[in-house]
Amino acid sequence: MTVTSSIPGDDLVSVAVSGNDTALHLTVAGEVDSSTAPALRAALDEALDRAPRQVVVDLDAVSFLDSAGLCVLASAHRRATERGLQLRVLASGSAVIRPLQITGLWDLLSVERVDPGTGSAA
Template structure:
């Protein structure tokens, strides 16, 4: 298993569930320059593990900056190269708005969920 970069536990939580072929990454808290490396490591690990479907659930994210957007753009690029289906779920304005402004909302085909619905 890959060692994750040190992340302030009070800023973000990242949970990984699923199977070898379908991985769900659930993120809650702030995704910024101090926490994005941990998210990148988790996403990279899931993609390297041979998953055919990767879902990144951002329903619990309260802040998303350019570092987090960069992680998502990189995940999209790598998933496309590897033939992996990438799903991104979001509900809050704090996540949806930066994705829309940068054009990533359409590129990632973000699935808008009801707040609190998560990946259910």
């Protein structure tokens, strides 16, 4: 079963969800900050509730990531770990990579660096 849906945020962020019962892929685009992080949290919560073996969070098209977004990712990691699920995070731009590295989440989440424009292909 393949699922494709889109979680509307606002004009600043979009989250597209695709995949099946085994793996879900969330493609995030735009800015993830205190006003848009709830949309990402909702999409991740819904994905984790489906309990696939793997959830991929593709941040290739994210142009801004602040502490609210970092908190959402850390929370999703904790939930996935508790449920025995694999959470993969893909990132390409410095606007995402730097905050993840500075906070130590880069290592905790085992973020995978991808070439710009190739996140959704990983």
